Amino acid sequence: MSARARAPALDADADAEACAELLRRGDPDRLRTALAAGDKAPRLLGLYAFNLEVARIASAAREPILAQMRLQWWRDALERLHAGGAAAGHPALAPLAEAMAAARLDRALFDRYLDARALDPEGPSFAEEGALHAYLADTGGALMRLATRALLDGADADALAVADEAAAHMGWASAAANLTRALPALYARGAEPLPLDAPADRAAMAEGRTPPALRPALAALARAGLGRLARARALRRRVPRAAAPAFLAGWEAERILRAAARPDYDMFSGHQASEFRRRGSLALRALTGLW
Structure with missing residues (x-):
């Protein structure tokens, strides 16, 4: 197999490992449960890294407007993935794209999740x-x-x-x-x-x-x-x-x-x-x- 043919798998592995490292530092419990999924673990690693990043926006952003801008970044990234666009900008996006393609993850569930998280900067x-x-x-x-x-x-x-x-x-x-x-x-x-x-x-x-x-x-x-x-x-x-x-x-x-x-x-x-x-x-x- 050529280096060109192997590159996507290597990229996916690197993204999954980056997600695992995020979870290791920020959500070790979900990391442990994701690893129980075997060869489908990268899908959960991507999803849980996405959750970690979104859930901590409220505490990381100094102003509500900054939090809303970050949430909008994730909305745009997920819309791009659902349209078949590039999985660029965060290591969670490539595993999420693979899961979307294989399992047809419902976009409406992502929208509901992000709409609810929009309440976090004001409290919730x-x-x-x-x-x-x-x-x-x-x-x-x-x-x-x-x-x-x-x-x-x-x-x-x-x-x-x-x-x-x-x-x-x-x-x-x-x-x-x-x-x-x-x-x-x-x-x-x-x-x-x-x-x-x-x-x-x-x-x-x-x-x-x-x-x-x-x-x-x-x-x-x-x-x-x-x-x-x-x-x-x-x-x-x-x-x-x-x-x-x-x-x-x-x-x-x-x-x-x-x-x-x-x-x-x-x-x-x-x-x-x-x-x-x-x-x-x-x-x-x-x-x-x-x-």
Whole structure:
């Protein structure tokens, strides 16, 4: 085989490795789950690197207008990929282009994801429970649906539909858990992520205490997440095993949500677990395929 013929594969490998390095520094948990996908791991590496870059725009940009400009850059890049254009400008784009070509990833899901992320520079803040639930569906839910589809090219329509439904529920639960874990940082930057009757007690949070008024909203979110998790698992036997690495991204959701549902939950430390326990839990789930 000529050097010219080998170049695209080498470029793809270099892009996947660059994505892995981004995740190694910024989202090591998703890196571990992506690697469980074997020869399709680059698809998840690209998708998760894209997610990492977009999710941290709000904290990296000094002004909301700069954040919106960066989001627009990603919108334009994805539009170019869907039109068959060049995968240039970020290492996530080449693996994403390959996944789009092989698995026909739905552009509408990317649009929903980016529309939801456009709320991040202003918080995100939600006055109503329905708005928060929609945000979780369009961030974590959409991301897991895309990850699942990236692994199931060639699956029949029925299997895809079941996997998509399960991913929507599991992704929602995972996003709820991630939001719960991020609450101290979100409130510290001025967000109001949980719908409350009155603004959260930031003085208490500045002292490392969970305001009592926050706990009912946290418990309601946790119960909703656990319900979604149960609905996803009810479909597990009908989801192709090839999709398991995508679902592994939600491996810690149950532990975090069960902790948050307790009336004495401490959002500063109540969800923590040892690294040994965390890695052991993920390894067991990866081995058994039971998410």
